[in-house]
Amino acid sequence: MPEHGRLFLVAGDMNAGRRGPQDRVKAKATGLTPGEPDLRVYVHGGRLKMIEFKTRAGRLSSAQRERHGELARLGFEVVVVQAATEDEAADATERLVRAWLAANDNQESERNEDAA
Template sequence: MKKTTQTTRMNGQRVRIVTTTGPAGTRVQVTEAEPKEWELQAAQVRALRAMPEYGKRFLLAGDQNSAKRGPRAQMEAIAAGMTPGEADMRIYIAGGQLRMIENKVGRGRLSPAQVDRHAALARLGFTVEVLRSVTTEDAARQAVALVRGWLAGNDNQSGQGQSRCSSTASA
C-alpha cells in the first residue's frame, strides 16, 4: 500500500489531499488543512488587541523567527539580533513583567533551537507557554484566557518583580 499526502489550495481554501494506492485501487481523501502557525498567531493578536485591557494593562509584540529568508536576509537578521528559538509572541504586563507564548499547530514539536532557548529563558525566570491549536478560533481563545489569567495573577501579586517560570502545553 502506498500513501502520499500533499497540501494545496482548492477554491481558495487550503486542503490536504491523501492518496492511498493498494490492491483495492486508489482512494483519494480531501480534508481541510490545519492552519499555518502564523495564522494562529494572527488570530491571537487580533483577539488580544480587542481586549479592553490592551494598551492599559498589557502590550504585545510578535516574532516570526522561522520565516524563510535568503542567505543575505538570514545574515542580516542574525546580525541584528534575531535569535533562533525565540517565542512567537511577547506579552508585556504592567509592573515590568514579561511573558511569552509559543504556538504549535496540533502535535507540532518544538525545534531543538526552541527547546534550548525556552530552557535558557526559564533559567532566567521567564515564562514561556506553549499553546497547541488546530483552529484559529481555539488559538485566540487560549491566548485570551492565558493573558486574562496572567493579568489576574498580576493583580494578586502587584509589584513582586519577575514572574514565575513555566512551560506548559494546552490541549
C-alpha cells in the same frame, strides 16, 4: 480587553519561518534569535510572559528547546499553545493573558494591603 486598560502590551516578531542563507544573515544582523518565543506579553509591574505557538502536531525545534531552556534558567516561563486553527490559538492566548492579568491584579492588591 478594555477592562484592563493599558496594563499590558503584546509584541511579536518575524522569527518564524524558514530562511535561505542570505535571509538568515539579515535576520541575525537585525537581532532575531533562533528559538525566541513567538509572542511576548509585557504586563504592568515589569513582568514578561511568553507564548510559543504550535500546530496540534507541531514540535519544538532544537533551537526553541535551547532558547526556552535559557529563558527558564533566567526565571522566565514560555507557555506552548498548541492549536488546530488560528481561532483556537487566539482563544487560548486570550485565556492565558486574562489569567496573567488577574494574577497580576491580585499581586498588586496584596502589595497595596501590605503597604497600608
